[in-house]
Every structure is written in structure tokens, then in C-alpha cells.
Amino acid sequence: VGDNTLSRDPGIVKLARWVADKCGGLPLALNVIGKAMASKTTVREWEHAFNVLTRSAAEFSDIKKKILPALKFSYDSLGDQQLQSCFLYCALFPEDHQMGEYQVIKEVYNEGYAMLGTLIRANLLTEVGTEFVVMHDVVREMALWIASDFGKQKENFVVQANVGLVGIPKVKDWGAVRRMSLMENEIEEITCSSKCCELTTLFLQQNIYLKNLTGEFLQSIKKLVVLDLTKNYSLSELPEQISEMVSLQYLNLSETSIEQLPVGLQELKKLTYLNLHTTKKLSSISGISRLLSLRWLSLVESRAHGDVSLLKELQLLKNLQNLQIKVSAELSLEQILGDQRLANCVTGLEIVDFQEKPLDISSLESFESLRELWLAS
Known part of the structure; x- marks a missing residue:
């Protein structure tokens, strides 16, 4: 960028540091963004660049043209489709989120622990201590870019995590949505007038005011494989229409206020994972024996x-x-x-x-x- 630009205004120095932080030490990102910002000499231009990088790094033109295609080489080099899918899955979590505690990655994918290790060695994930991993902001943007068919189908992957939502986001074509992450928001009710007929993954963790998933909504997501409702402390029941979610394999109700399991849950013949950890109001799981595919079950710190x-x-x-x-x-x-x-x-x-x-x-x-x-x- 040069001393001439940095010396023009103390505000530029502060913003330049923030922009550099967004690059997270990636030499390629620092080089490309540094060249793009070399001609920017006003605080307003730097503020605009920082806002764009914060909102979506992929909207920064030089990132889309030069960085994402270059980083994609690391993704392509993974080779294995299951491993690539696991990598894209990690992008469903919020920016800078420490992912180590999320069993979903380890359970949805066979050999999940080994997969995370491979992604770390490929520098697509970064270890934080011994228990957690994070995805670099620019790497996450690359994952979302790939998941959206290189920006052509942005509604394939709807990720609006930790953005202050109080309701379902507006989506032009619900039929195009495959995976959706609305975790860490303030949503109170999940409804859907349109059929989310192709949705396979739904992250709703830590919507602490969430009280209701309507039966109509559950009927519309019959292809859903993964539903994570962790830490929705206000959620006390699920509708009986859950019986129609015939593709569901993973259900996480840990740290919710669920009082009883709907009878319809017994119809989920493909369910392999059920997490009822810390469901302190749940006293009975009668009928659990009908879940013949169940491989993983946690009842620790529940009343059952x-x-x-x-x-x-x-x-x-x-x-x-x-x-x-x-x-x-x-x-x-x-x-x-x-x-x-x-x-x-x-x-x-x-x-x-x-x-x-x-x-x-x-x-x-x-x-x-x-x-x-x-x-x-």
C-alpha cells in the first residue's frame, strides 16, 4: 500500500489493520488485496473495502477473480468427494466459529475425526488448541462460492448465521435450497409457506427464543437428513408431523426444554443419531426401541x-x-x-x-x- 497512503490519515492506518486481519495471514490474500487497495487514498474508500470484506469477501472483485480460484486448487486436491463435502459442511458455521464441539461433522460423515485431520493438514482448517478447529474467513468464502456453483446458484447454500435474524430469511426459490444455516439468531418460530422440498441440512442451533417449528414446515422438508436444534432453550415440544420426515438421520435436541418425544418420532426408520444430552425436562423416551437404525444415543443429564x-x-x-x-x-x-x-x-x-x-x-x-x-x- 505504501507510506504515502498510510500517512494521509490515521483512520486509514486503523482500517488497513482491520483489512489485514481479514486476510488472516494468508500471503495470497494479503498480496491481492494489498495491490487492489494501493490506489485507495481516502478513508471512505477503505471503509467501503472493509465493509465489503466483512459482509462477503467474495463480493470483493479481486478476491473472486484471483484468490478463490487459486484456493480452489486445495479443494480439488482433496480428491475424495466425501472429504470435499465435509469441507463444505464446515462453512455452515458462523465466521470465526470454533467447530470442535460439533458432533454433527463427526457423525454425519464416516470417519469424521480423520476427515477433520486431513482438512487441517491441507490448511483448509486451522487448529485452535487441542479441541477446536476454525475455518479462515477467505477459505470459508471459497467454500460458500463452490457450494453455490461458483456463485451461480447462491440459494443452494443459505448461510445466515449470527446475523440477528428474528424470522425466516427471504428466499426467492425455496426449491433450490439444499443446506441452510440459521444458527445463533433470535428466531422465535419456524414456518414456511413454500415447500423446501430439496432441503437436506438445517442448522438452527442457539436460537434461544425459538419456541415453535410448525407441523406444516416439517411436512415440507421430507428430504431433510440433518436437523440440529442444540441450545434452543425455549423449545419444549415438536409436532407429530415429524413422522413425515422420512429421510431424517441426525437429530440433535441437546440442551433444549423438550418435555416428551412426539409419538411420530418412532416412525423415523432411518434415524441413526439422537442426542438428548441435557434435556432436563425429558423424563421418558418410551418407544425408542422402534428406531431400529439408531447407532448413537445420548441420555446424559436428562431425566430419562x-x-x-x-x-x-x-x-x-x-x-x-x-x-x-x-x-x-x-x-x-x-x-x-x-x-x-x-x-x-x-x-x-x-x-x-x-x-x-x-x-x-x-x-x-x-x-x-x-x-x-x-x-x-
């Missing part, structure tokens, strides 16, 4: 204890591989251990009410897959 009736239902889930469950030391531990196949599924164990009877720690050795243990009096 591993009592006799629940354990009998869980024993009928022959495809179950990963179980996180809440039990009492006196009764349920012995019953689980009486079924070695079920015991081998337990990866997380919350033991409560053990103060009345000493807990035999040695009995936990029989849980060969156990990775996490919680004890509560």
Missing part, C-alpha cells in the same frame, strides 16, 4: 434414567454402537452388565444415587468402550 423398562428397549436396538446413559449404581449397572453387547456400546456413563451403596469401581472395567464417566450424588 436407565431403568428396567428403558434398558429392555435399548436391548432391542441391534444397531446401537454408541450409548451415553444415566444410571443408578444400585440397579442399572448390574442390568447393563448382564447384556455384554449393550455394555460394549456404553461410551459415556453418568452414575447417580450411589451414596446409599458403595460403588464398586472394578465393575466399570467391563465397560470396554467407556471414555467418559460422571458421578453425581
